[in-house]
Amino acid sequence: MMNYEKYRRGYYIPPEVCNDWVTKEYVDHAPTWCSVDLRDGNQSLVIPMSLEEKLTYFKLLTKIGFKEIEVGFPAASETEYTFLRALIDQNLIPDDVTVQVLTQAREHIIRKTFDALHGCKHAIVHLYNSTSFAQREQVFKKSKEEILQIAVDGAKLLKTLAEQTDGNFQFEYSPESFTGTEPEYALEVCNAVLDVFKPTKDNKVIINLPVTVELSLPHVYASQVEYMCKHLKYRENVIVSLHPHNDRGCGVADSELGLLAGAERIEGTLFGNGERTGNVDLITLAMNLYAHGVDPKLDFSDLPSISQLYEQVTRMHVGDRQPYTGKLVFAAFSGSHQDAIAKGMKYREEHECPFWEVPYLPIDPKDVGREYESDVIRINSQSGKGGIGYLLEQHYGYNLPKKMREHFGYTIKSISDHRHKELLPGEIYEIFLQTYVNNSSPLNLHDYHFVRSGDQFKVVLTMEFNGKIQDVTATGNGRLDAVSNALRKLTGCNYTLTTYEEHALERGSSSRAVSYVGIDPGNGTTVWGAGVHEDIIASSIISLVSAVNRTLKE
The missing domain is CATH 3.20.20.70 (Aldolase class I)
Known part of the structure; x- marks a missing residue:
């Protein structure tokens, strides 16, 4: 690159100092x-x-x-x-x-x-x-x-x-x-x-x-x-x-x-x-x-349509990283960026924010016709638990426990890395369902009955285990504790119940409930399961069954 010596500065400085513009902070009106x-x-x-x-x-x-x-x-x-x-x-x-x-x-x-x-x-x-x-x-x-x-x-x-x-x-x-x-x-x-x-x-x-x-x-x-x-x-x-x-x-x-x-x-x-x-x-x-x-x-509230017409009549291409207009300018693949964006969006939901100040997003993508779900959080092998959890919550209503979100994040990163491709929200959802939700093999819940006596609960579970249907009875300090004792008795699997959370998936009296269970099979790790059902009790039992099934398979 020694040819730089043939170049010189071909511009001319004004004959007097002209730098009043330096004192102005920003352009305060449209030209x-x-x-x-x-x-x-x-x-x-x-x-x-x-x-x-x-x-x-x-x-x-x-x-x-x-x-x-x-x-x-x-x-x-x-x-x-x-x-x-x-x-x-x-x-x-x-x-x-x-x-x-x-x-x-x-x-x-x-x-x-x-x-x-x-x-x-x-x-x-x-x-x-x-x-x-x-x-x-x-x-x-x-x-x-x-x-x-x-x-x-x-x-x-x-x-x-x-x-x-x-x-x-x-x-x-x-x-x-x-x-x-x-x-x-x-x-x-x-x-x-x-x-x-x-x-x-x-x-x-x-x-x-x-x-x-x-x-x-x-x-x-x-x-x-x-x-x-x-x-x-x-x-x-x-x-x-x-x-x-x-x-x-x-x-x-x-x-x-x-x-x-x-x-x-x-x-x-x-x-x-x-x-x-x-x-x-x-x-x-x-x-x-x-x-x-x-x-x-000027009205740029629908930049995707403007981009489409521009590309059609000029035969030019709008770059993926073109400021404000490119397909990826709002996209966050980085785990830390996704986590900050997800928390910033959550903060806006919970507080009355007079100004837009979401980390990593200089403007609200919706103002130019973009969508959070498809344009902001994008999942590949670089992504983290925050973004993946945000997509599940925004698209499908699942608000995973923090540690479960982390486990699922590593699962998704590994799959994306192996496939060498970005994973779309629908693909992430399918992986979530297949991995954690309503897992029914080798254990499958057919029916359950509870009897309460003081602080104790007695449960009778009708379970299918390895193709055989049988009733198993146990007691516990609560419903889930009684179910857990019954499953230990039936499977011989020794574990500790470490996490339980639940919430409604939809609003309204007929909404489904989702429960999340984490169990420690004795090696210091956590195995996760989730259950979805119209009845919250059934949801909690199914989530525990799902977690035990994953333990038995592992």
Whole structure:
């Protein structure tokens, strides 16, 4: 990796200290959101969306709540042009939604863009030209003055054509490759464009500061943004916008720090789909606000459906660990994590908690359309007793004693490890039933009768043992003690009853009861059994029979 020596830091620090953003703790309100899925996102696809797919996606974006949507580069291709015309001619743009189109600062492209916009109720015309040192020197081979003039001439033509075209238009300008441009020069170009547009309170201009390529740490970008915010002309009538890409994996951080630095608007895509490593992921950005108790002004309450439609029309895949949206982002396989989550959820059930503070879950999965049972606690060989016990309780109503939960946890871990696969709740339940519940071989309970005399109980058990049915009688200090003595007499199995717990499986007078019994066969271990029956007495006897049967088999 010695080739690192051929790289240098290709960004520029503002000429003055700009770090007021450091004093701000968090982003306390939602920015204006602009989706560029249909332009930036679409041009990154191996197979761009068809007209019908674009219309489907546009409807999704409006349903989510986007009020500004960049719909394409109408001068770039016939599909882009046709899509914009379809939106306008078929009156598909809601009255509260503004579409945005992109154009280079080139005369024939600007003119075709306005041809496509004729009759549009509300549109943002986004003008750009590259201003970076590398682009000036290597691509355009033009001076600073010449590059500035390209921007000014483009702005003048925009203003002229807007006056001549039927529709309502707002202007946006981007010094493309802003992050590779000297901040003083980027400011000079933007102010020259603003002098052409002359923004007013009723017709503000958007100055967009794109991270066309990420070149620095996010705090450098924040300082660049703050510098622009402090020195742009007509500042009260200018909307500072950000368009971060994700080359260094810092798109979200760039956006959040840029908002702290004074920006008011964000351009990005759902799931971060865009060129190279993508644009900023607007879902992550919005949900980060949500997780801090800030209304993001976008509706992501059904992320699974949004993911499904996105994958369908873009042919892209939402990663399993994609923040907030991936299939596994809430999943806990680790035993300690599962235990903490289970206890946190139990605590919420038992207390009035005004805020969501469950360990390992930054937000409530249900808020984005996910389920605790299928999305949070996932069982494999890394899982522990807490998660396994939680699944049994939430799905099937079984609240195992602590030590039994531990024993069953090891059983499940061993089976998962042996099968080398995740175990689903239904599989775990079946293993639980087969291992512990209503075990009827070699002992099987046919009937029982109790007679109480003072503190003593006498029981007559009708049992089948190794295929032979017989009655066995015994006494004890309680019903279960009497049954235990009878089973010892019948089987010759010497054990100590160590644990007994019971609870209802369902609510209501006709609910079944479940009992759990742990016995020590004399070697210091505990053998567990469970019994399920409509009658609690029968349930307790069956649980003990189940435990003795497991002892006899072992």
